[in-house]
Each structure stands twice: as C-alpha cells, then as structure tokens.
Amino acid sequence: MTDSRQEPGLAVLLFIANRALEQRATDAVAAAGYTDITLAQARIAARIGPGGTRVSELAAQARVTKQSAAFLVEQLETAGYVERVPDPSDGRARLVRLTERSAGMAEAANAEVDRVLGEWAEHVGADRLAVVHDVLRDLREITDPWR
Amino acid sequence: MTDSRQEPGLAVLLFIANRALEQRATDAVAAAGYTDITLAQARIAARIGPGGTRVSELAAQARVTKQSAAFLVEQLETAGYVERVPDPSDGRARLVRLTERSAGMAEAANAEVDRVLGEWAEHVGADRLAVVHDVLRDLREITDPWR
C-alpha cells in the first residue's frame, strides 16, 4: 500500500511481521493436529473472550462484516470449536464461546506465539521489542475505533 | 491468533495497526476516484518496483501463491493499471510494470500513508515511532525469507 520496493516503509513492515507471526501460529496449530480450521476461522476464534463474545464484536475486532463473522462462527460451530448461547443481558444477542475442543488448539497457538516472540526478543533485544509493544498499544487509541 | 480479550498481545496489535493503515490508504485511493481497484489488487500493485517485478516475486512479497498473484495481476492489467513485458534477463519471466494510470493512485496512497504516520508520530512521539520502524526492519531478517 506504500509505494515500490527499496527500503520498505512501516506499512510493509507491519504487514510482514503480522503475517510471519500469523503463519507460525497457523502452522503450529496444524502441526498439533488441528487441520480442520482455516486462517479466517482462526482469526475469529482468537478473539473470543473467556466469557464469550458477540458476533458483532468479533466482526469489529477482526475487521470484517457481521455477515462474514457470522459465516465463520457457523463453520467453527459445526466443527465443534465454539458454541452459541443466549446473552443474558440482551435478548437479541448470542454469545459465542469456545468449547473444550478448542482448548488444545488455543494452547498450541499461544505456545507458538510465545516462542516466536522469544526469538524476536533475542534478535532485536527484549527492551526494544517491549517498546514496539508499548507504542502499538498506545497507537490503538487512535487506530482502533472499537475500545 | 493469540488468546482471548484482555490486554491485547503483540500479534493482535500488529494486526490492528496494519489494518488501520491499510484501511486509511484504501479509503484515500477510493476518495481520489480510483474505485475500480480492490484491496487484494492494491496489495499486489503496492509491491511493484520501479523497473517492474515478476509475478513470482509479487506473490512472495504479498504472501499469496503464484496463481493468486497472477490472477490479481490479470485484473490490474485489464483495468489498465499495469502492463506485462518480457524480462530481458530471463526468457521464461515477464515483468509487471505500473502504467501511467496508476501514478495518481500511488500518489494518493502514499500521501495518505504519510499523513497517517504523521498522526501516529504526533500521538506516540516521533522518536518512539522511529524505534518501531527500526525494530521491525531488523525483524525482517528473520521474518522475511525472501531477502
């Protein structure tokens, strides 16, 4: 989205880092035996909170439309990774929750992410990586309309 | 790809920042009148170098298969944003080059990216943002198999 080759801009660098991490996590999940889940589904699943999350919320977090999120949740439900329960606080809403089956998958993903972050810290220094983390967190205030 | 809500991990933060920048650039391009280009096409177009780039190279940079990249290049060619010429150095290859028509589009995208980065620098400090840029650049050595 920047311009052309040569020294890559921040836009490209963000893309590369994001994709690298995503790829490692995806590969790890597949290696752990969870081969019936796609990247798009995983992006949704990864954003489900402990107490369950609404489809609208998942859509916002994953930057897709409600329809797309609902479609992916449906797939995840069929595969047994999530379940939908009524939201006690709102009769219109339903909460999407992770099932026990997804526990191992989540663990595999998280373990790999930690491993990758360890490698990154070793390569660029834990302190510098921490700055990246802090800055991106601060940046979220202006880049993330939802919360 | 991390786990669930609460303090977002680096994986989610990278995703958010990347998407935010991508969205702003995309909106700016559309606002500039280039409504016949999609996000996937733009991701490919943004990676075409001054002297032209091979489809295989574009595929690697955009993290998609050769087939996907070829498909998108085909769309871009039909729309008049790129052209394909034989690669003098390799009879098998063809170089994808930007046409004059894409100049205004690239300018609109780059201008918006610069604008966003300016906002970011203002929000978190130019020095801290510079650290992020440096770290991600260093990280590329281990996250980007292609160069």
Place this chain on the structure above:
DNA sequence: TCTTATTAGACAGAGTCTCTGTCTAATATG
C-alpha cells in the same frame, strides 16, 4: 405507555480471492 430509532443477528445471493494440481517453456546443472 406508545411510537420511533437503533441494534443484534439471520437469510439470500453474488462477487472476489485463494488454493491444489497440472502443464509448457526456458534456464541451470552435471
């Protein structure tokens, strides 16, 4: 309370993107 506006989600359909698999031509390798 009653009317109206908003919000969560379901449903339908079309378009876009991406992948696996296979094939040809051109280039390296030994």
Place this chain on the structure above:
DNA sequence: CATATTAGACAGAGACTCTGTCTAATAAGA
C-alpha cells in the same frame, strides 16, 4: 546432452467477503 529447477499459464474447486433485506429485541422520547 540428459536432468532438475524455475517462471508462468490454465483449469477447477473451495473459501471468504460483501451488499441488501428481514425479524426480533432494546433504547429513547413524546
């Protein structure tokens, strides 16, 4: 010169995402 590799084309299937529309539940105001 035979073989392996690489760039790209072609075909087809599958996955993802969107616009548009609809119902039900909640929120807001007269």
